[in-house]
Amino acid sequence: MTEHTRRRALLAGGVGVTALATGGLWLAGRGSADPGAAAVWHDPPTPGGATPGTVPAQPGPPGVERAGTLSAANAGDLVKVTTSGWYNWALMDRTTGEIVGSKNMHETNMTASMIKAWLAADYLRRAAEDGRTPNAAQLADVRKMIRDSDNAVASALWNELGGRTTITRLISICKLTDSQAGPDWSKTLLSARDTCRIAHAIGTGTAAGPKWTGYLIDEMRAVRGEGDFGIRRVFPAAEQPAIAIKNGWVQRGELGVWNVNCMALGDDWTMAVLTRYPIGLAMSHGVNIAKSVTTQVRALSGLI
Secondary structure (H helix, E strand, C coil): CCHHHHCCCCCCCCECCCCCCCCCHHHHCCCCCCCCCCCCCCCCCCCCCCCCCCCCCCCCCCCCCCCCCCCCCCHHHHCCCCCCCEEEEEEEECCCCCEEECCCCCCEEECHHHHHHHHHHHHHHHHHHCCCCCCHHHHHHHHHHHHCCCHHHHHHHHHHCCCHHHHHHHHHHCCCCCCECCCCHHHCEEEHHHHHHHHHHHHHCCCCCCCCHHHHHHHHHCCCHHHCCCHHHHCCCCCHHHCEEEEEEEEECCCCEEEEEEEEECCCEEEEEEEEEECCCCHHHHHHHHHHHHHHHHHHCCCC
16 A cells, blocks of 8 residues: 555544532632643643644545555454443545445444543633633643543533533534434544544544644543554554544443443544443553544545
């Protein structure tokens, strides 16, 4: 496969149990009071008059077709993983809008921290629409929620955004077909193909708006620590920092299952792998499912 048919110029979480937010935490812009919170890498960038950091899909050279063998008809048969649990996956070609994936890519799973990418996008877009600029403390909170998957920030932001109402906006703005709100952010139900649509909407600027899209993508590129697993870890080390991600993982004791989910955004592709399996298995089981699916898709697709 030639380099130009692969076109790998790419973009560059956390425990999904909802934490009880301190009253006024988000609105006051104080951030998490956790003294053990990880240090940030650098100060939040200040948006200005620069060209918005959207990630438009990049068309390939004229007359060049994808060299891969995956198609809507065969993707569900070609990619296989052995597991006692449930999983699905989807891959979007952002240049055409086509989505291929497992035969059950329309089925939903509780997102855990993967939904935090939308919470950030919804907050930032609405702030810009209202003519407001989040202060430094609020931007630091967004950073912690994306990079380090801070739950207290997510819970406070969920409340400020109207709870389930933010998911109503998600479904409308990102044109989702399968997904629905749950009782809290961690239990939002997304399908793999809808997750690809969310990542695409983030990349085009539809989700966060033109003022803040570059900022959000940079934060998703900077996901670190325990939340940096799955799809992008299959790529060569030099390419990984350019891939924007948000993952989610949680043990749900009341249901006896793990939820381990991955979302990734590239220049002309998005990908999702969602898993649910017995709680007696380790988190690594879901991580390995995501890596296996991604490895197979990379071998079979001319897209990533």
